[in-house]
Amino acid sequence: MIYEVSNWAIAIFLFIVGLVLGLSFYFARKTKSSSGYYAAGGHIHWAVNGIAFAGDYLSAASFLGICGMIAFSGYDGFLYSIGYLAGWVVALFLVAEPLKKLGKYTFTDALDAKFDSKHIKLAASISTLIVSVFYLIPQMVGAGDLVVPLLGLPHWIGVVIVGSIVIFIVATAGMTSTTYVQFIKGALLVIFSTILTIYILQNGLSLKPNKNHHTFTQIEALVTNDTVVSVPDSSFVVKNTKVVNNLVLVKLAKDNIDGWYKLNVKDNQATLDEMLYITVLSNGEKLYNGAPKSERKFYQVGHLSKIIVDGKEVDKTGPVGPFEFIKAIESSEIIRFSKIAFPEGEDKITAWYQNPTPGENIMKPGLLYKLTKASGATLWDKLNFLSLMLALFLGTSALPHILIRYYTVPSQRAARKSTIVGIAAIGFFYILTLYMGLGSMINGTLDVESSNMSAPLLARTFGIGLFSIISAIAFATVLGTVSGLIIASSGAIAHDFIDKYLRVEMSDKSKVRAGKFAALGVGLFAITLGILFKGMNVSFLVGLAFAVAASANLPAILFLLFWKKTTAKGIAWSIIVGIVSSIGIILFSPTMYDKYGLLPKSAPIPLDNPGIISIPLAVLTLVIVSLMTQKDNLTKKQSI
Amino acid sequence: MLHEPAVEIKTDKAAAKKAKLGVKMFIAYTLVYAGFVFIGLSKPEWMGLELIGKQNIAIIYGFGLIVLAIVMGFIYNYFCTKMENKMNKN
Numbered sequence: 001m002i003y004e005v006s007n008w009a010i011a012i013f014l015f016i017v018g019l020v021l022g023l024s025f026y027f028a029r030k031t032k033s034s035s036g037y038y039a040a041g042g043h044i045h046w047a048v049n050g051i052a053f054a055g056d057y058l059s060a061a062s063f064l065g066i067c068g069m070i071a072f073s074g075y076d077g078f079l080y081s082i083g084y085l086a087g088w089v090v091a092l093f094l095v096a097e098p099l100k101k102l103g104k105y106t107f108t109d110a111l112d113a114k115f116d117s118k119h120i121k122l123a124a125s126i127s128t129l130i131v132s133v134f135y136l137i138p139q140m141v142g143a144g145d146l147v148v149p150l151l152g153l154p155h156w157i158g159v160v161i162v163g164s165i166v167i168f169i170v171a172t173a174g175m176t177s178t179t180y181v182q183f184i185k186g187a188l189l190v191i192f193s194t195i196l197t198i199y200i201l202q203n204g205l206s207l208k209p210n211k212n213h214h215t216f217t218q219i220e221a222l223v224t225n226d227t228v229v230s231v232p233d234s235s236f237v238v239k240n241t242k243v244v245n246n247l248v249l250v251k252l253a254k255d256n257i258d259g260w261y262k263l264n265v266k267d268n269q270a271t272l273d274e275m276l277y278i279t280v281l282s283n284g285e286k287l288y289n290g291a292p293k294s295e296r297k298f299y300q301v302g303h304l305s306k307i308i309v310d311g312k313e314v315d316k317t318g319p320v321g322p323f324e325f326i327k328a329i330e331s332s333e334i335i336r337f338s339k340i341a342f343p344e345g346e347d348k349i350t351a352w353y354q355n356p357t358p359g360e361n362i363m364k365p366g367l368l369y370k371l372t373k374a375s376g377a378t379l380w381d382k383l384n385f386l387s388l389m390l391a392l393f394l395g396t397s398a399l400p401h402i403l404i405r406y407y408t409v410p411s412q413r414a415a416r417k418s419t420i421v422g423i424a425a426i427g428f429f430y431i432l433t434l435y436m437g438l439g440s441m442i443n444g445t446l447d448v449e450s451s452n453m454s455a456p457l458l459a460r461t462f463g464i465g466l467f468s469i470i471s472a473i474a475f476a477t478v479l480g481t482v483s484g485l486i487i488a489s490s491g492a493i494a495h496d497f498i499d500k501y502l503r504v505e506m507s508d509k510s511k512v513r514a515g516k517f518a519a520l521g522v523g524l525f526a527i528t529l530g531i532l533f534k535g536m537n538v539s540f541l542v543g544l545a546f547a548v549a550a551s552a553n554l555p556a557i558l559f560l561l562f563w564k565k566t567t568a569k570g571i572a573w574s575i576i577v578g579i580v581s582s583i584g585i586i587l588f589s590p591t592m593y594d595k596y597g598l599l600p601k602s603a604p605i606p607l608d609n610p611g612i613i614s615i616p617l618a619v620l621t622l623v624i625v626s627l628m629t630q631k632d633n634l635t636k637k638q639s640i
Numbered sequence: 641m642l643h644e645p646a647v648e649i650k651t652d653k654a655a656a657k658k659a660k661l662g663v664k665m666f667i668a669y670t671l672v673y674a675g676f677v678f679i680g681l682s683k684p685e686w687m688g689l690e691l692i693g694k695q696n697i698a699i700i701y702g703f704g705l706i707v708l709a710i711v712m713g714f715i716y717n718y719f720c721t722k723m724e725n726k727m728n729k730n
Contacts, residue, residue, distance in 0.1 A: 075698055082676070082702050089669045089709050093662035093716065097655070327694050364687040364698040371684035382681050389677045393670075412652055416720060420713040427706045562663075 009150050009468035016472045017165060019184070020479055024169045024177040033508050035105070042407060044179055046414035050421020052179045053405055055186025057084075057396075057422065058429055059135075059481035060142025060452070061542035063189065063474055066430075067458075068451030070437020071302065072336070074362035076369050077437055080543065081430035083392025087546075088426065090554075091397035092419045098561050100406045100415035106488070107400040108496040111556055117568030118501060123575040125496035127552040128400040130579055132489040132522075133529070134545035135401070136482060140530020141541070143478040145452045149460075150471040156531045162475070163527035166482045170490065170519040174512075178483040179408060185480040188473045190425055193432045196455070196470060197322075199462045200439035205307050205328050206316035210461045213444035214299035216354065217274040221250070221263060231272065244342045247353065249275070251344075258290045262353040276301065276337065276448055277351035279344075300457065302446040305356055306333035322435070329438055330363040336441070337448050352448045362441070380606040388543060391611035395546025398553035401481075401488035450535070482526065486519050493518035543609065544586055551614035552578035555622050563626075567633050570626030578618035585610035654723040661723075665716055672708060676701050 035042065044052070062084065069077030102113040108124035140159045147158030169177050203209075222230045227241055231252065239258065240251035248263035250272055261272035276298060279287040288298035307314050308331040317328055337352040361367060369385045370377040396402065406415045440446060440454035445461055447453050456474055460467035494514035498504050506514065533541070552575050559566045559574075586592060589608045590600035607613070652658075679686050679697065687698040 075702075078702060082705050085706050085709055086669070086673050089666060089673075089712070092713055093666035093669070097658065097662075101652075101655075323693060323695060326699055330696065360688055360696075363696060364684075365680055366684060366687075371680055377684075385680060386677060389673075389680075393673060411650070412655075413721070413724060416717060420717050423713045424710050427710045430706055431703060 006464045006468060008464055009471060012468040012472040013150055013475060016476050020165065020169060020181050020476065023180050023184075024172045027172070027177040027180070033512070042410055044408040046409055046418040047421055048179070048183050049405060049409050049414070049418035051186045051425060052182040052408075053186075053402070053418060053422030054190065054425035054429065055182030055184070055477075055480045056405060056484040057402060057426055057481075058186060058189055058477065059542065060139045060474070060478050062429070062433070063193075063455060063477050064142045064145065064452040065138065065542060066433045067436045067440060067455035068453070069368070070434060071440035071446055071454035072451050073368040074357075074438075074441070075364050076367050078434050079365060079369070079389065080392065081433050083389055084396065084546075085423070085427050085430050086393050087396025088419065088423045090394060091402070092416065092423065094561065095397045095403075095557060096406060096415045096419045097412040099403060099557070100409070100412045105404065105407055105495055106491040107403045107553065108492065108500070110403070111560060111571060112500075112568075114560070115568035115571075117572065119572035120568050120575075121496055121501040123572040124553075124556075125492040125501065127575045127579055128492035128496070129489055129522075130583070131398075131400055131545055131549045131552065132485045132492070133525070134548055135399070135542060136485050136489075136522075136526040137529045137533050138541035138545075139478050139482045139485070140526050141533050141535075142452055143475065143482075144530055144534060145450050146456065146471060146475050146478070149453060149456065150468075150475065155534050159527055159530035162478050162482060163523050163530070166479055166486055167520055167523035169479070169483050170486045170523070171516040174515065175404075175408060175487055178480075178487050179405075181476070181483055182480040185473065185476040186425060189477055190429050192466075192470055192473055193429055193436065196459055196462070196466065197432045197435040197439075199466065200435050200443075200458070201322060201325055202319045203439075203443070203462070204317040204320045205304055205325075205332065205442060207304055207307060208316075209303055209443040210445075212300075213303065214301075217261075219252070219261065219272045221270040221272045223263065223265065223270045240344065242342060242344070244340055247340065249340075249342070249351070249353075260349070260351050273354050275351045275353045277349055278449075280348040280350075282346035300445050300447060301335075301337050301352070302441050303335050303444050304332050304442050305335050308332050325435065325438070326363065328359075329442065330359045332359045333357065334359060334362055334442060337446070339448070362438075383612055384607055384609055387547075387607060387609035387612035390615065391543065391547035391550045391609055394550035394554050394611070394615065398549040398557060399546075400492070400549075400553070401484040404488055404491065405484075486522050486526070489522040490515045490518040493522070547586070547609055547611045547614065548579065548582045550611055551582040551618050552576075555615065555618045559619075559622050559626070565626050565630060565633070566622065567626045567629045569629045569632060570622045570624075573625045574618045574622035577621040578614055581617045582610040582614035585613060650728075652724065652728060654720070654727040657723050657727070658720045661716065661719055665712055669709065669712060673705060676705060 066077055066080050099110050102110040107128055108121055111124050112120045143162035144155035144158035147153045148155060169181060219236060220232050230238060236252045236254050239253050242249045250261045250263060252259055252261055260275045260277045262275055264271050264273055277289060291297045309317055309328050320328060334357050336355045336357050338355040339352055341350045365371055366375060370381040371385060409415050409418055436455045440458040443458055443461055445457040447457060456467060456471045459470035498514055499506060499511055555574050556571045585605050585607060588603055588605045590603040590606060591608045593603040594600045688696050691697050691700045
C-alpha cells in the first residue's frame, strides 16, 4: 500500500518525540543511584503508577494488533482483549502485594528473596530476557508498520528510530523517565481511543463508507464444466483459469492490463468478482494489481454489502449508540478479504478475494479459532483455543516488565491501588478495541498487507488531524512499552546476572553504568529482530510471549507464595522446563512451519499456542523437584 | 545476601487476611472466566444466542468479564483498606 505523508503527521510525531526526549533529559540529572535507575527510587504515586501500568501494558499488540485482528477476524480478536484484561485479576488478587514485599528491583529479586540461590538467579534472569525479547519483537514490528504511513519511510527505518529513542530514554534516566513516558502515553491512548470511538459511532454504518472507497468490478461470465469460457463484455479477454482450494480464479485482460477475478455461481448465474493481488515476478519485482506500487492500484478494503436495522435493509444508519452499532453489524453482511496464494508460471501470486460474511459470524468466536463441528473443528482446534485463553489469563502476572512496576511505589497498599487504577484504564480501553476493530472492518480502511495498521488508517478517514494524533500516540505506545521491556532486560543482565549471579564487585555508580550498557545491547538486538520479523500480526506474537511467561514464570511465583515446600531447585527447574517446552512447541507449530515455507499441516505439534502443555509441565516439574529436594529447605532453616 | 525491597516496607498485620480474601476473589473470577471458555469449547453455537438488550452471549459475557474485573478490583480494595486501617492501627 502507498500512503500519502502529511506535514501535520510529521509535526505531531516530532512533538511527541521531543516531549519524550525532554522528559528523559530532565530526569537524567536526578538518576544517580541504582535504586533510582531500576525502581524510580520507589516513590512514584500510585495513581501515576496505575496509568503507567496502562501505558506499559497497552502495547503495540493491544492497540495495533488487537484492533487489526478484530478488523480481519471479528470477535476472535476480541478474545485477546478479554484474556489480557482477565490476567490482571491474577496480578491483583494473588501477586501484587506479596511481590512488592519480596522484591527490590527485578522479578528475580522477588523469586530469590527467600533462598539466595544461584540457580534461581540464573534461570530467572534468562527467563526475563527471553520473555522480554519475545515481547520486544512485536513492538518493533509495530513501530516499523507505523512509520510507513506516518512519515513515508521504509519499515526498517521505523524500527531503527524507535530503537534509538528508547535506548536514549532508558540509558539516560532509567525507570523514572520510563514511568512518566508510560504515564503520558497511557493517558493519551485512552483519551484518543475514546474520541476515535465517538467518531465511529457518529459515522454509523454505510454501504459507501468514504469518498475514496473503491467499488469492486463484477462481470457476467459464461461457464461450461466449471470453466469460464467467455465474458459477454467484449472489452475483457480471458487469459487464464486456475482452480485453487476449490475456488475458480480467472485472469482477465482489459486494455492490456491484467486482473484476477473469482468465479461465483449463484442461482445459475455466474459472475466474476474483482480481487486484489500482488505478483512477485521471477526477477523479484512486485506488481500491485498488475502495476507498479507507485500507480496506486492497490486499494484499501473492508465494507458492508448489506445493512439490516430492525429487520429492514437500509443504505446507511446515521449516528448509532454503542450497543446499536454492535447489533447492526450482527444483523448485516460484511465483505471481508481472504488470502490465497498460487503460482502462475514463474511468478508467485498472492490474492485476496471478497468473502461475504454474515454479521452474526463476526460477532461470535469462530472465524479464526474453529470451534463448531460445522466449521470442521478438530480436538486440536479446541485445544488451541483453550491454550490461548489459559496463556492470556496466566501470562499478565508473569511478565517481568509489568512486575518491576510494583517496585516503583512506596508501599503494598500503593501497589494494590495502582493495579486497580491500571485495571480500570486498561479494561475501558479493551472495550474500545471492539469498536475500533469493527469500525476498521466496515469503513474501507483495511490494508490487506498489514492488519496492524487498521486503527490508524481508520482514524485517517475521519481527518488527517486525528490520524496524525492517533499515529503519534501509537508510536508513543511503542516507545512506552519498549522502554519498560528494555529496563526489565537491562535489570536481568546487569543486576541479576552480573551483580547478583556473577557477584562482580561494583560501586553503585558502576551498577547504573552496567545497566545502561545492557540497555544499549538489548536495544540493538531488538532493532535487528524488529526488521527480521516484519509482516507478522503483533498481537499473535505477543500471545506467544504470554505463553512463554505463563509457562516459565507464573508457576514459580505462585508456588513460592502459596506452597511452603517449594525449593530453590524446584523453582529453577520449573522456569527452565517452562521456557524450553513453550518455545519448543512454538518452533514446531503450524504457524512457524508456514513461516519456514513448509506445509503447516506437516508440523509435528498441531498447536499454535503452547500453554496447555507447557504450563502443566512446568508446574509438575516444580512439584516433583521440590519434593525431591526438601533437604535443601531443612538445611537452610537450620543454618538460619 | 538476600534481596531486600527498594523502600522500607512496614509490617502489615492484615497481610494474611488480605491474602485469603484475594484467593477467594481469584477463585470466584476464575470460575466465571472458565464458564466463558467452557461455552466456547463445548457449546460454541450458544455464543450467538440473544441474551439481554438484543445482544448475544458472546458480547454480554465478554464485556461482562471486563467490567467484572474492574468492579471486583474496587470491592477488593475497599475490604483490604478496611482491614489495614483496623489491624495496623497500633
